[in-house]
Amino acid sequence: MILAAALDSAVAIASRRANRLGSSVYAGRSLVMVERSLMALKTSNWFAVLSGFVEPVFYLASFGFGLGGLVGNVSEGGSASVSYATFIAPALLATSAMNGAIYDSTWNVYFKMHFGKIYHGILATSMGALDVALGEIVWALLRGLAYAIGFMCIVYPLGLVPSTWGLLAIPAAVLIAFGFASFGMAITSYMKSFQQMDWVNFIMLPMFLFSGTFYPLDVYPSWLQTVIQALPLYQAISMERAIMLGQFDASLLWHVLYFVVMIASGLVFTTRRLTALFMR
Amino acid sequence: MISGVKSTNNAMGRLLHLMSDSQLHNGVPSMISARNLTKEYGDFTAVDHISFEVPRGEAFGLLGPNGAGKSTTMRMIAATLARTDGELAILGKEPNAQGPEIRAHLGVVPQQDNLDSELKVHENLMIYGRYFGLSRKFLKGKIDELLDFAQLQDKRDSKVNELSGGMKRRLTIARALINEPEILMLDEPTTGLDPQARHILWDRLFRLKELGVTLILTTHYMDEAEQLCDRLIVMDKGRIMAEGTPANLIREYSSREVLEVRFGSNKNAEVAEQIQGIGERIDVLPDRILVYAESGEGALEELTRRGLEPLTSLVRRSSLEDVFLRLTGRSLVE
The missing domain is CATH 3.30.70 (Alpha-Beta Plaits)
Known part of the structure; x- marks a missing residue:
């Protein structure tokens, strides 16, 4: 009897959604992907997980407290001057969120796509491509969020966040991680070889070094400033710095909009690409 | 061992009950109906205007050399590949528009095992059921039943990579049955298996057939086709060269x-x-x-x-x- 009810359900579950908009790509079960990742968590490489987190912490220790002693206070634009460690902490928090999100959405996704053939199996069920895309992106964003929270747990007690409002940096980190995860998975879905995957690292390092992470952007000529302002990590750093230093103004909304667009376009491209790869 | 067999039969009995049940409120004449089904990749025609019908409960085989268009046909039936031309209905549904619904009816055993190597044996079954939206409570019982059926009960906590080729195939078949499909699609199910593993697999497939599950399988092993298929089509270069029961085909062409x-x-x-x-x-x-x-x-x-x-x-x-x-x-x- 139980069985009969369940037969109904596999088919009934799918037919309940049948007439909804987008039912061919979305079954409303993206969280099952997160469930899968939780199950797989115990077999993951904890050293790799940890190393992604400690990297920004090491930068904070060496640059913020080591180099920071030589640098003294810093001020950007017209804002009040703050200690060097306080200045770079928001940038490193943004980088933490990015690192966590990128790691899962690029290398792990690449492996599942080309070696594990995991998505093949999943898309043979009543799941849709958007379920897979969204689920994997949410998982990657959770990792970014975890890194950001971990980083906050270090910098807040150290007094590097002047106002309690600075804790809003955590929800902002969700947005940042979501954006990078979405964009990262979209790019990865177009990658065909390990060589191409290396480009990700090749782009990440300079972006980390030059996005206003360690010094204000006004040291650059204006054309270069424009280029850097277009980069996602600059947007992330700039948003986190404004929040953690308490400079709330309308420019924050532009950063938010930037990430909303990044998230949406990443989702659209990933879904299209997964459909093209596995369903066509 | 004896208790294993017993519980298998018991599980199968319940499954049987279920199959006949679903037949009652399903007035669809044929499980699969293809008319002039065609798939083109640019200039290359992988499947070239083929037509066939598969009634409920039949074991239907697609035979042909590599590149004949068997797997392409399978993927179109499985609603994971859009056709270029022709008509195709699975349980009366249109795969281009009703993909997820059709896939909920199907169990798919792909040519290459794509088990989740990051998960254990029983977790593979659990998560696959979850992909269909089935509840954990239901799946717990179902997993037990399927592990008995696949003779993998003592491997339930093993990692997938520790299984032999035959066990992996059986797990893939068990996984394909998690949503209690009416149609089971098997793409070269015994390729690469040793003779003993093949016979165990054939026995399992026979049981499913007896329960009324419609089997669609591709193979390039003749003995397999003769053993398992009620009816088959012989494909070459995307076309159907012949169609019939194994005995009839032999009588007619040899x-x-x-x-x-x-x-x-x-x-x-x-x-x-x-x-x-x-x-x-x-x-x-x-x-x-x-x-x-x-x-x-x-x-x-x-x-x-x-x-x-x-x-x-x-x-x-x-x-x-x-x-x-x-x-x-x-x-x-x-």
Whole structure:
């Protein structure tokens, strides 16, 4: 009897959604992907997980407290001057969120796509491509969020966040991680070889070094400033710095909009690409 | 072991009950109906206007050499590949528009195992059920039943990579049954398995067939097709070359018996001229000559009467392999 009810359900579950908009790509079960990742968590490489987190912490220790002693206070634009460690902490928090999100959405996704053939199996069920895309992106964003929270747990007690409002940096980190995860998975879905995957690292390092992470952007000529302002990590750093230093103004909304667009376009491209790869 | 068998039968009994149940409120005449089904990739036509029907409960085979279009056809049926042209209905549903609904009815066993190597055996079944939206509570019982069926109960906590090839296949089949599908699609289910593992697998597939599950399978093993398929189509270059039951195909396209003789690679062609007229038909292969005849022994006698002395000779019944050779001019496994 139980069985009969369940037969109904596999088919009934799918037919309940049948007439909804987008039912061919979305079954409303993206969280099952997160469930899968939780199950797989115990077999993951904890050293790799940890190393992604400690990297920004090491930068904070060496640059913020080591180099920071030589640098003294810093001020950007017209804002009040703050200690060097306080200045770079928001940038490193943004980088933490990015690192966590990128790691899962690029290398792990690449492996599942080309070696594990995991998505093949999943898309043979009543799941849709958007379920897979969204689920994997949410998982990657959770990792970014975890890194950001971990980083906050270090910098807040150290007094590097002047106002309690600075804790809003955590929800902002969700947005940042979501954006990078979405964009990262979209790019990865177009990658065909390990060589191409290396480009990700090749782009990440300079972006980390030059996005206003360690010094204000006004040291650059204006054309270069424009280029850097277009980069996602600059947007992330700039948003986190404004929040953690308490400079709330309308420019924050532009950063938010930037990430909303990044998230949406990443989702659209990933879904299209997964459909093209596995369903066509 | 005995208790395992017992619980398997019990589980199967319940499954059977369920199958007949679902048949009652389903007035769809055929499970799969394809008319002029076509798939093109640019200039290349992988599947070329093929038509067939599969009624409920049938074991339907797609035979053909590599590149014949079998897997492409399978993927179109499984609603994971959009067709270029023609009509296709699975349980009366249209795969281009109702993909997720159709896939909820299906169990798919792909050519290459794509089990989740990051998860354990029972977790693989659990998460696959979750992909269909089934509840954890229901899946717990179902997983037990399927592990019995696949004879993997003592491997439930093993990692996937620790399983043998045959066990992996059985797990993949168990996984495909998690949503209690009405149609089970198997793409070359026993390729790469040793003979014992193949027989275990055939036995499991037989049981499913007895329960009324419609089986669609591709293979390039003739014995497999003869063992499992009620009816089959022979495909080559995207087209259907022949259709029928294994016995009918053999009757129609081959003789009752076949005499295989070898004269050595260099002499086969030369000898071939001298044996014209013996049997119904002669096929000269690089390594041997096949003489199709009502009686193989009779053909061999005639051969010796003409003064020909083959190095080796073998008389056997005609098989699907011969049908295939006749239809496509080449052997199945190239």
